[in-house]
Each structure stands twice: as structure tokens, then as C-alpha cells.
Amino acid sequence: MSPITEYIVSALLIVGGAFTLVGAIGLARLPDFFTRLHGPTKATTVGVGAIMLSSVIYFSSHGFGISEILITVFLFMTAPVSANMLAKAAMHMGVKSMKGTQGNPWEQ
Amino acid sequence: MMTTALYITIAMVMIAALLNVYRLIKGPDAPDRVLALDTLYINAIAMIILLGITFNSRMYLESGLLIAVMGFVSTVAMAKYLKRGSVIE
Amino acid sequence: MFDRLNFPQPWLSLVLFSTWQFLSDGISGASVVMGLVLAWVIPQITHGFWPERPAFVKVWRMPMFVLVVLWDILVASFEVAILILNPRQPKPVFVNYPLQLEHPLAISLLASTISLTPGTVSADVSDDNKTLLIHALDAESEQEVIDAIHKRYEKPLMEMFR
Structure with missing residues (x-):
């Protein structure tokens, strides 16, 4: 592996790990359910996407990594759906939103 | 150089998984716990990919694909259970 | 019997077929046959969930x-x-x-x-x-x-x- 690809793979790994960590920090730190929903659906998805990309580049000498692409596309397609389902479930159960939230969730 | 980056990333993903477990235990509501599980399986996929790079093998990717599919279905099933009280009506 | 051999959702069938080729270990006769079967069966089973044909014009x-x-x-x-x-x-x-x-x-x-x-x-x-x-x-x-x-x-x- 040439040094340039090594640098690219390392940078993508670090970026991916950092985003995954930020998503988890958001999940642990943010005050209510609806704000917590933001961390995992995006930061974690983007983080895993970056790690996948680094894997694709790392294994590029063994042929094109179609499994990684499939996993990434699948994650990007399903993240909004599960976030939406969870938001609906939370609204149905009447989960409290934090103080200072403008507007109201709908009655289910 | 790359090995160092790999170990740092593994450490970060591990801390992320621990934070998810913290939310899973603390709750306070059921949707929070499901959300924590959802994030946990995505972190597991990241971990499997990192494992594959560490061991220089692509075999692990297939299990990552399986976890992605199973995790999504289980999240949707649990969300539906919370909303309707049953999974299949 | 043969009038059921149609593809009501051509795009979905195409996506299913190509995804199956990617998932299987290289394109072979078996994977093509299995892909065709899946591309036909899954749209038929999920027919009720697709109320109308997508109007994907542009x-x-x-x-x-x-x-x-x-x-x-x-x-x-x-x-x-x-x-x-x-x-x-x-x-x-x-x-x-x-x-x-x-x-x-x-x-x-x-x-x-x-x-x-x-x-x-x-x-x-x-x-x-x-x-x-x-x-x-x-x-x-x-x-x-x-x-x-x-x-x-x-x-x-x-x-x-x-």
C-alpha cells in the first residue's frame, strides 16, 4: 500500500471514529428524547460511512468492496425510517420534551 | 501509522458503545432504550469493519451485512410494539 | 398462468436483481436464476404496499x-x-x-x-x-x-x- 492511501485510510478511520463517538456523546448528554434522536441518526451513520469508506480503500487491491457499499447504502436508507418510527412511538407514549422547546408534538 | 489510527478508532468506538450502554441502563423511557440499542448495533457494525481491517480479512463484512438487516428489523419491530402493543396485527 | 409473469414494479425488480448479484459470490447461472425469481416474487408479495405506480418522470x-x-x-x-x-x-x-x-x-x-x-x-x-x-x-x-x-x-x- 502506498503511503498516500495509508494517510487517507488513517484520516478516514479517525474521522469515522470521532463521529461515532460524538453521536454516542450526544445520546448520553442531550436532555430529552427528541434531541437525543439527532445524534445516532446522523453522526453515527456518517461515522460508520467514513469507516466503511476507509475499508473500501484499504481492500481496494483485492477488488471492489461491494459489501461495504451495500452496508453503507442500507444504513443510510434505514436510519431515517427507524428515527421516524421511534419518534412516532415516543409521541404516542407522551414522552416529555425538554423545557424551552417551541411548538408541541402531535397527539397520536 | 495506520495501526495507530486503527487502535485509536477502535478505542473511540468502544467508548461510544459504553456511552450507549449507559443510556440503555439509564433510560428513562422505553424509546430511549430502543434508540440506545439501535445505536449499539450500528457501533457493532463499525467494530466488525475495524476487526476486518485489523485481521486483514474481508470475511467479517458478511456478518456486518447481517447485523445491519437484523438490527433495522428489530428496531422497527420494537418501535411498532411500543406504539401499537403488538408487532404483527 | 403466464399473465402473472409480469413485473408490476420494474425499478424495484431491477434493484432486487442487481442487489442479489452483488450479494452472491460472483455472477453465475444460479445467481441469475435466483435473482430473477426474487425480482418476480418480492414485488408480487409486497403488491399491497405499493398503492400506485411511481410517477418518476425526471x-x-x-x-x-x-x-x-x-x-x-x-x-x-x-x-x-x-x-x-x-x-x-x-x-x-x-x-x-x-x-x-x-x-x-x-x-x-x-x-x-x-x-x-x-x-x-x-x-x-x-x-x-x-x-x-x-x-x-x-x-x-x-x-x-x-x-x-x-x-x-x-x-x-x-x-x-x-
Whole structure:
């Protein structure tokens, strides 16, 4: 592996790990359910996407990594759906939103 | 150089998984716990990919694909259970 | 019997077929046959969930839209990361977004896009498909979010589904 690809793979790994960590920090730190929903659906998805990309580049000498692409596309397609389902479930159960939230969730 | 980056990333993903477990235990509501599980399986996929790079093998990717599919279905099933009280009506 | 051998959802069949080729170990006779069977069976089974044929008129606008969305995901992920690491509390807003799109597929595309671009999660669609409930993580006012989404995502989708 040439040094340039090594640098690219390392940078993508670090970026991916950092985003995954930020998503988890958001999940642990943010005050209510609806704000917590933001961390995992995006930061974690983007983080895993970056790690996948680094894997694709790392294994590029063994042929094109179609499994990684499939996993990434699948994650990007399903993240909004599960976030939406969870938001609906939370609204149905009447989960409290934090103080200072403008507007109201709908009655289910 | 790359090995160092790999170990740092593994450490970060591990801390992320621990934070998810913290939310899973603390709750306070059921949707929070499901959300924590959802994030946990995505972190597991990241971990499997990192494992594959560490061991220089692509075999692990297939299990990552399986976890992605199973995790999504289980999240949707649990969300539906919370909303309707049953999974299949 | 042979009149059932049609593909009511050609795009879905195509996606299923090519995904199966990617999943199997190289393209062989067996994988092609299995892919054809799946491409036929799955649309038949899920027939009830597809109320109408998708009116996808301007497909060539899709790559541009996807690129814009991917770029926004990247840029705005950094914003959310900064917001999460910032010790101040975020100011969340529930936004009632008035939809101008009418096609169900277009609405679900818009909702998924909104969920993926950081800072906003679409939570629900009203029963008459007129309003979308969006939760914004950090925004000054409802109008700000509505304008941004309308300009960036709904306009291109309206062009595509006209």
C-alpha cells in the first residue's frame, strides 16, 4: 500500500471514529428524547460511512468492496425510517420534551 | 501509522458503545432504550469493519451485512410494539 | 398462468436483481436464476404496499439531488458535532411544515432527506398528507427551518415529480 492511501485510510478511520463517538456523546448528554434522536441518526451513520469508506480503500487491491457499499447504502436508507418510527412511538407514549422547546408534538 | 489510527478508532468506538450502554441502563423511557440499542448495533457494525481491517480479512463484512438487516428489523419491530402493543396485527 | 409473469414494479425488480448479484459470490447461472425469481416474487408479495405506480418522470435530476444531499449531510454533521460538544443547551423547535408535494413517494423522499440532514428529524406526517412534523435540534424560529427546507430540498423534488 502506498503511503498516500495509508494517510487517507488513517484520516478516514479517525474521522469515522470521532463521529461515532460524538453521536454516542450526544445520546448520553442531550436532555430529552427528541434531541437525543439527532445524534445516532446522523453522526453515527456518517461515522460508520467514513469507516466503511476507509475499508473500501484499504481492500481496494483485492477488488471492489461491494459489501461495504451495500452496508453503507442500507444504513443510510434505514436510519431515517427507524428515527421516524421511534419518534412516532415516543409521541404516542407522551414522552416529555425538554423545557424551552417551541411548538408541541402531535397527539397520536 | 495506520495501526495507530486503527487502535485509536477502535478505542473511540468502544467508548461510544459504553456511552450507549449507559443510556440503555439509564433510560428513562422505553424509546430511549430502543434508540440506545439501535445505536449499539450500528457501533457493532463499525467494530466488525475495524476487526476486518485489523485481521486483514474481508470475511467479517458478511456478518456486518447481517447485523445491519437484523438490527433495522428489530428496531422497527420494537418501535411498532411500543406504539401499537403488538408487532404483527 | 403466464399473465402473472409480469413485473408490476420494474425499478424495484431491477434493484432486487442487481442487489442479489452483488450479494452472491460472483455472477453465475444460479445467481441469475435466483435473482430473477426474487425480482418476480418480492414485488408480487409486497403488491399491497405499493398503492400506485411511481410517477418518476425526471430521473436525470436525481444524481444532482443526491449529491446536494450528501454534501449537506457532510457539512451539517460538523455543525451537529459542534452543537453536541458545546456545553450550552440546544434550543429545539417542533415545526409544522406545510407540504406542497403531493405524491406519496415524493413526501417520503423529502421526509428521509430531512431526517438524514443533521439538525432536523421528521417525526410524523398528518393523515391528509398536508403537514409534516419536524423536530429541529437548534433553531431560532419555525419560519427559519421551513424556508431552509423549502428552498433546498422541496423545490428540486417538486421539479422532479412534476
